[in-house]
Amino acid sequence: MSLLGLYVPGGSLLHRAPAGAKLLALIGVAVGCQLLDRWWQRCALLVVVLLLYPLARVGLGLALRQLRSLGWVLLAIAVAQVLVADWQVAVSVTATVLLLVLAAGLVTLTTTTTALTDVVVRVLGPFRRFGVAPERVGLLLALSIRAVPVVLGLAEQLRDAQRARGLPTRARTFAVPLLVRALRHAQQMGDALVARGLDD
Structure with missing residues (x-):
């Protein structure tokens, strides 16, 4: 974590x-x-x-x-x-x-993430007149905070899997699979947001 x-x-x-x-x-x-x-x-x-x-x-x-x-x-x-x-x-x-x-x-x-996002929403409230959506920015902040432990968790899983197979730790053989997994997770997250009507 x-x-x-x-x-x-x-x-x-x-x-x-x-x-x-x-x-x-x-x-x-x-x-x-x-x-x-x-x-x-x-x-x-x-x-x-x-x-x-x-x-x-x-x-x-x-x-x-x-x-x-x-x-x-x-x-x-x-x-x-x-x-x-x-x-x-x-x-x-x-x-x-x-x-x-x-x-x-x-x-x-x-x-808590809720307290952090509430602060951001309140601070950005006056900018609604300029087209800023504070709630969307708050959602983006919450997703960003949540993404960090998720990506690190994916990295730990990948590292453990490579060690279990006896594979050497190299930047290329580690970074590429991690990038693929991170993008797959981002796609799944995007699909979930679209399903909830948050794509517009």
Whole structure:
């Protein structure tokens, strides 16, 4: 399962905080990453986000377990940055990716998808006069959040199947079947929406 789309019920301070405030804080973290130009500053912000997990009573171990699926991606990013820049840039970029993933995960772990979509619908309400459909945007957000754990679940199933067959892990033999499965799932989701009259 993934951090995104996985709500953990609880009564912590972060659980009780308004969904809008948490979304604003998430945006603030993303903006803050761009304003902090030193690698150690981003690492310090990453530590702060990590310390919020025990405060939310969802368990830091849960967050760290979810990052296993990003291991190869983070390694590739770090190696690429070392080759084209230096180790400080590599640490800075890797810490930024971890920071944003963990911060977004903390929001979805402590906030229901319904609460998140309600905030988006309320914020976009005034834009109805310009042709924006807030409910459709909210639905898109809910589907996007739900799609993340689904795709990661498909990746885990594919990886387990390849290991069971004794197949080596290669980017091409892993990415192509995963893409096919993800597209098939998207097609099924689209068919379900069309069947409910949400295609117009």
